[in-house]
Amino acid sequence: MPERLAFGPFVLNPEAGTLLRQGLPVAISYRGLLLLSAMARNAGEVLTKSELLNAAWPGTAVEESNLSVQIASLRRLLGSMADSKEWIATVPRVGYRFTGSIERLDEAAATRNSAEPEPSIAVLPFANLSDDAEQQYFADGLAEDIIMRLARLRWLFVCARNSSFSYKDKAIDVKQVGRELGVRYLLGGSVRRSGQRLRISAEASDTSSGRQVWTERYDVQLADFFTLQDQIADSVIGAVEPKLYAAEHHRYISRPPASLDAWGFVMKAMPHIWSWSSESELAVAERLLRRAVDADPDYPRANSLFAWTMASRALLGLAEPAEVLPKANEMAQRAIAHDADDPWTHFAAGYVHMMARRSEEAVAALTNAITLNPNFAIAHVILGAAYGFGGMPEDGLHHLAMAERLSPRDSTQQPGILTVAGLCHFVAQRFVDAASFEHRAVQLRPHFGAAWRTLAAAAAIAGNLDEATRALSEAKRLHSTLSVQWVEKYYPMIREQDRAAYIKGLRIAGLE
Incomplete structure (x- = not known):
């Protein structure tokens, strides 16, 4: 039976990668989960900074400031104990200690714990x-x-x-x-x-x-x-x-639009936005969103979704990123300025930052969106992509798992989850797995150019040249200006070694 560690209102399942508060999922980061697991398993003991760095970033050299950031985030997430003390105590110049009492739940206890479901x-x-x-x-x-x-x-x-x-x-x-x-x-x-x-x-x-x-x-x-x-x-x-x-x-309560017509145009646009970005669907969505913005220029949801569609065009090669991303960022920031408590505004800003290779800003904005709406499944998908593009594939896969738990019958988002999973496996150099996930994504959405592109790169490195060649042909049909130069200049992979591997795969598949 998987290990379950209970403390206060929380139940931590390190193997499943979940943290529950009173039975409800908590949006914890992948590194935060690893740190909390290490400390909870050794409750009452001092763990040195080097031990914690090794637990959360095994085999990776990272600065100590990363640990401080994650500990601060965990403290905000957990809050205080009933006696107002912190769950995590700092031991100066040494490390940290988990101060709460841990109960290891057996199967019977877990059953009792779940007998009365939470709201x-x-x-x-x-x-x-x-x-x-x-x-x-x-x-x-x-x-x-x-x-x-x-x-x-x-x-x-x-x-x-x-x-x-x-x-x-x-x-x-x-x-x-x-x-x-x-x-x-x-x-x-x-x-x-x-x-x-x-x-x-x-x-x-x-x-x-x-x-x-x-x-x-x-x-x-x-x-x-x-x-x-x-x-x-x-x-x-x-x-x-x-x-x-x-x-x-x-x-x-989000600020309502000044015009009911603006709201109506946004609602009509929503189904086209979740099509995972065919050119025709994006065009329909943008026509409707433009009418919404015309009716209410400051409507945060309309500006947010418009920013999303513009950044999607950049990702799919349907627009020049240098032209549309600044405009998309302006719209997203305008949305935040008019309603900073609306999670959609931070979601859109995070997506635009990700497309512009601003990894830290993307993660911060998407994390804000999830903080404002802990049930925001699509924000976990895009945060997973931001981590994947940023060279942290396991963090990305963690957030994809959270998205699937939040939305278990979500056929609309499945292509996005699959292609982000493929991206994460590619960055982790699991090229056969990457190709498998991307293959499933294009089966569900044959117009999904980004998935065809990654399928071509992954299949080529994995040695499946026939699939790679066909995938590249589809990618170029959907993105006529696709080239090695475009990938190097605009594809949102942050690390040079990841882009080099991606370009290597595309060249094997036949890209010039």
Whole structure:
């Protein structure tokens, strides 16, 4: 049975790479996990700095400041013990000591510990009951915004949007969906729009019994739509966990757009953004986002997603990076300036930084996004990519595993997870594994040029020249200006040795 170490409200599973707080996943970094595991296994003992550096960066020479940064991050993550003392004590000029009491859980204890599940919920797509099928974006947008509001509560595990939306237009069994998504509650409902009026019904059900725990109907003016989203979220919080502080929710309400039209254009753009970036889908998304920005130039979500699409064009070779990345960064920073508490703004900034080879800034921004929304699965995927491009593949794979735990039925994000996994294995020089992951990615998304490119490089070094040649042909079809010079100048790999290996593979495949 995997080792489980319990302390305070936490359960650490070093082998699985997980840290739970009151049963809910905690977004801990890969190096932080290794350090915490080493200290918790030796609770009460002083571990020297060299011992901890070797535990978290085995066989790698790193500066001591990296250890200090990770310890500070762990302290923020864990908070204080009940007596206000720190979990991790500094031993001056020597190292650190874990001060908490550790309980090693056996199978029976683990079963008892999981007998009463912690608060968790999935928000299903709302049904569109309007006469106009085009109003489906309104129903999807309502569910999308409620997910974002609930997901920012640290004590509530919220299943990622793409997993819960996999049940769209399907007859569901509450108990079965609860088992498949691993959640205690389901929220769903319907929307009917008629002119300037909305009729919305919503209900939350307990997946263990199938019993409704809350239901409500609303008949409101369209102008009250954003206020109503907050009201529904607050009501759900009160229904599923009345003993917890529902007031926490009010600290995390994003600024609504000045225009309902701007919101609508963003919601219409969302499905095209998650296509993993075909040129045609990006074009549709950008047309809609441009209309959103025209309607409300300061709308943070619109600016964030526009920055994402522009940076995606750079990655796919559909635009000149030197031209679009500064513009994308400007839009992302504008979004942060208008709503620094919206995780999407930091997410977009992190993606742009990654594409511009600003690795430290990318990791910092993406970590901020996850801090603001611990259930932000796609942010873990992109943070995994940032670590992979930055030469830390195991850190990257750690965050991919967290993304998959947060969004277990996410077919939309699967191509991205696979190609980032391929990238990480490539950087780790596991070229056969890299080619395997990239092959699966292009099977799911044949237009995914970045995956074809890495498949060509990995397959060539692995000795599969036929697959490498075909992959390069597809990559060049999707990225007509692809060249060794482009990879050297723009591909976001930070370390020269990683780019050299990538170029070597592409040259074997036939790139000039």
